[in-house]
């Protein structure tokens with residue numbers, strides 16, 4: 001059977017970016033995607049940060065396939081019976097193309113169509129079952145009874161990372177290292193979104209929630225505005241769900257979230273158009289795979305390149321840049337005619353020099369910092385409660401402001417808070 005130059009397993013952002021980086025190389029490249037078309041199996045919150053990826057993009061897509069430019073950031077501490085929201089905007093957010101909301105069904109499909117137009121084979125409905133090994137080198141892939149050979153295989157299979165783990169390049173899945181996300185895409189007219197979220201044409205909001213949205217366990221809720229839909233969802237750490245008492249059903253959390261006053265008013269009369277669930281690698285730097293082997297490179301979520309920073313989640317920018325840097329390394333390997341790990345290691349060196357591994361390294365203590373019930377249960381109850389006491393007027397005389405604030409201040413300036421602040425020093 002004829003040998004290909006490169007086979008890419010998975011047509012998500014990481015795999016497609018790698019193919020895009022190779023499109024003018026003259027190499028034969030085949031992208032195999034198990035979904036109906038690239039994008040159908042892929043899920044994100046989501047917001048894509050553009051500044052980090054601009055230097056690598058080379059026209060892969062423009063803002064016409066993106067949804068809305070984020071011009072407002074909102075964070076809500078959701079207590080059981082109240083909430084406190086911070087709403088931030090700035091000229092930088094409004095005038096720069098800093099970040100956009102995306103729908104993967106649209107974005108991934110667009111990149112795949114661009115690749116097909118330039119002669120790169122992107123084949124949907126093709127699930128890779130295994131890897132062919134010859135003399136300790138990854139030599140191709142199997143799809144059912146079919147055997148496809150290539151000099152380099154790029155594994156871009158996403159968070160489950162089945163092939164990557166089978167190769168021994170990544171540790172087994174641990175409940176503490178993964179979160180699960182559930183999301184609905186809810187249809188609303190563009191005008192309704194503009195009015196309800198107080199934004200202009202193609203301008204949008206990124207809104208994150210912690211606290212009662214996950215009943216105080218590790219995780220949070222999100223709402224992103226798209227052109228004529230909103231993406232509404234929750235993310236919970238798997239180990240926290242397993243250990244929760246009383247038991248938590250993840251899909252019920254989303255239903256409850258939708259019934260909250262803070263959300264209900266925003267999505268009223270909206271129609272649910274999509275429902276999806278997906279894993280997110282949350283171990284950060286500690287959870288990254290070995291990124292290369294003989295004849296193989298690992299990119300995107302498959303390599304664990306994702307980062308929960310508490311106030312935002314990143315993974316798409318890492319996926320894109322890891323794909324492009326893998327492509328650059330493959331071109332170098334072809335120039336040298338050597339696909340062994342000593343040459344493919346260049347990919348890991350490039351990632352180390354880029355923002356991807358630098359940011360993952362800088363925020364390597366983030367998973368431990370966030371693994372603290374106080375952040376998701378204690379503070380989201382306390383802060384809205386003090387606001388309620390300050391703003392509520394009963395039938396009797398109002399007490400002194402200081403008498404309301406003092407017990408709260410005493411509680412906040414406690415060993416508990418000092419511990420949280422000390423662990424924050426590492427992030």
Ligand SMILES: Cc1cc2nc3c(=O)[nH]c(=O)nc-3n(C[C@H](O)[C@H](O)[C@H](O)COP(=O)(O)OP(=O)(O)OC[C@H]3O[C@@H](n4cnc5c(N)ncnc54)[C@H](O)[C@@H]3O)c2cc1C
Pocket residue numbers: 009010011012013014015032033034035038039041042043044045046047048049126127128129156157158159180181182183233234235278279280299300301302305306313314315316317319
């Ligand atoms: C709920 C949620 C919210 C998120 N929010 C954000 C956000 O706001 N911003 C952000 O930057 N990131 C966010 N992320 C992370 C981001 O979505 C991922 O990091 C990114 O999608 C990773 O891209 P990828 O190409 O590596 O993997 P994927 O997008 O998962 O693509 C993998 C592809 O491989 C295919 N595949 C898998 N196995 C095989 C096989 N054996 N054969 C053939 N094809 C296969 C799959 O069908 C899929 O198309 C979020 C993730 C989730 C789940």
